[in-house]
Amino acid sequence: MTAKRIGILTSGGDCAGLNAVIRAVVLAASGRGWTVVGIREGTRGLMARPPMAEMLGVEATDSAMLRMGGTILGTTNQGDPFDYPMPDGSKRDRSEEVIEGFRMLELDALIGVGGDGSMAILRRLAQQGGIPLIGVPKTIDNDIGLTETAIGYQTAVAVATEALDRLQPTAASHNRVMILEVMGRDAGHIALATGIAGGADVILIPEIAYDFAAIAAHLGRVHSVGRNFALVVVAEAVLDDDGRPVRQGRGSYGGIGHYVAERLSRDTGAETRVTVLGHVQRGGAPTAGDRLLASALGVYAVQLIAEGRFDRMVAWLNRQVGDVPIQHAIEHYQAVDPDGALVATARGLGICLGDVPGLGDLPGLAE
Structure with missing residues (x-):
C-alpha cells in the first residue's frame, strides 16, 4: 500500500480523551508506515501561512498521552471559516484559505475530531475542496447522532457525579438543598446520568x-420520611418560568442553578446552596472508558482511510466500533429521549424530573 500522509485536528470545545485519540491515530498510522501531521488550533491552523502544523511521531505518543486532559494540538470553537470575523468587525469567507492550507501540507486525508458543529463545518470544507475526510465524534454533551457515546462524555459525567458525592455530606450536615448546575449545551444527558449515578432527588x-x-411537593415527601437534605441536578439549558434560557457573559448558558435555588427557597423555605461546575467537567484525566473509546475510534479512523472510505464518522454502535455518513450523524441530533431507558430508570427510582412528584419508593437515609 502506498505510504500516506494524513492530517489530524481537534475542533470545538476541549474535553478529556482528545489526546488519547491523537495517540491512537499516530500509532495505527505509524504501524502502516504512514506519516501523521498534527494541525494546531483547528481550522485556524490551516488559515495561517505557513500552516500551523507539526509532525507527530511514535516517540511523542507514550502512555502519558492517555492520561492528559485537553489537546496537545490546541483547538478553537470560534471563527467559522465561511463567516470569519475580521479585526475591523467585518465577516469574510476564508474557506479557500483553509483548503489551500490542507494542500500546502500535502496531505492525503484529514481526520477531524469534533462535535456536530465542527463536523458540519469540516464536511462543508471537504465537499468544497475535495478533501478526503474522516470524522471522530467528541463532545461532553453526547448529542451527536448515530453514536451511542462520544469522547469526553463519560469523563464529564464522572466529574459531575464526584461533585454530587462531595455535596451530599455537606447537605446532610447543614440540612440543605444542594443544587448542582452542569453543562451539556442544549441536551440533558450529563444531568440525567449524573443525577441517577449520584442519587439525586x-x-x-x-x-x-x-x-x-x-418539585416542592417532592421535596416535601423527602422531608416527610425524615431526610434532612436533598440533592438537585440542573442542566444548564433548562428554561426559566417564562420559557427563556438563563444566560451570562457572552450569551453562553449559566445561572439556571441560582434561579432554581431562589425559587425553591421561596416556595419551600429550604436553605439552598448552588454549585456550578462549568468547565471543570471538561478538564482532567479521562476515565478508562473515554480512553478505551478514543483508542478504538482513532484506530478505526485510520482503517477507514486505508479502505478509501471517506465522508464517514466513526461511531460506537452495539458494543462495536463502526461508521456512519457524517451528514446523517449531523442531521440526527441526539437529545435525551423523554421515553428512553434512563428517564424510565430515574422515574423508577423515585427521582422527580420536575413534571410530577417522583413516583416509586423514596431513597432511604444516606449512611
Whole structure:
C-alpha cells in the first residue's frame, strides 16, 4: 500500500480523551508506515501561512498521552471559516484559505475530531475542496447522532457525579438543598446520568418541562420520611418560568442553578446552596472508558482511510466500533429521549424530573 500522509485536528470545545485519540491515530498510522501531521488550533491552523502544523511521531505518543486532559494540538470553537470575523468587525469567507492550507501540507486525508458543529463545518470544507475526510465524534454533551457515546462524555459525567458525592455530606450536615448546575449545551444527558449515578432527588433537563409545585411537593415527601437534605441536578439549558434560557457573559448558558435555588427557597423555605461546575467537567484525566473509546475510534479512523472510505464518522454502535455518513450523524441530533431507558430508570427510582412528584419508593437515609 502506498505510504500516506494524513492530517489530524481537534475542533470545538476541549474535553478529556482528545489526546488519547491523537495517540491512537499516530500509532495505527505509524504501524502502516504512514506519516501523521498534527494541525494546531483547528481550522485556524490551516488559515495561517505557513500552516500551523507539526509532525507527530511514535516517540511523542507514550502512555502519558492517555492520561492528559485537553489537546496537545490546541483547538478553537470560534471563527467559522465561511463567516470569519475580521479585526475591523467585518465577516469574510476564508474557506479557500483553509483548503489551500490542507494542500500546502500535502496531505492525503484529514481526520477531524469534533462535535456536530465542527463536523458540519469540516464536511462543508471537504465537499468544497475535495478533501478526503474522516470524522471522530467528541463532545461532553453526547448529542451527536448515530453514536451511542462520544469522547469526553463519560469523563464529564464522572466529574459531575464526584461533585454530587462531595455535596451530599455537606447537605446532610447543614440540612440543605444542594443544587448542582452542569453543562451539556442544549441536551440533558450529563444531568440525567449524573443525577441517577449520584442519587439525586430532583433532575431538571431541557427535554422535560418542569413545574415548581411538583418539585416542592417532592421535596416535601423527602422531608416527610425524615431526610434532612436533598440533592438537585440542573442542566444548564433548562428554561426559566417564562420559557427563556438563563444566560451570562457572552450569551453562553449559566445561572439556571441560582434561579432554581431562589425559587425553591421561596416556595419551600429550604436553605439552598448552588454549585456550578462549568468547565471543570471538561478538564482532567479521562476515565478508562473515554480512553478505551478514543483508542478504538482513532484506530478505526485510520482503517477507514486505508479502505478509501471517506465522508464517514466513526461511531460506537452495539458494543462495536463502526461508521456512519457524517451528514446523517449531523442531521440526527441526539437529545435525551423523554421515553428512553434512563428517564424510565430515574422515574423508577423515585427521582422527580420536575413534571410530577417522583413516583416509586423514596431513597432511604444516606449512611
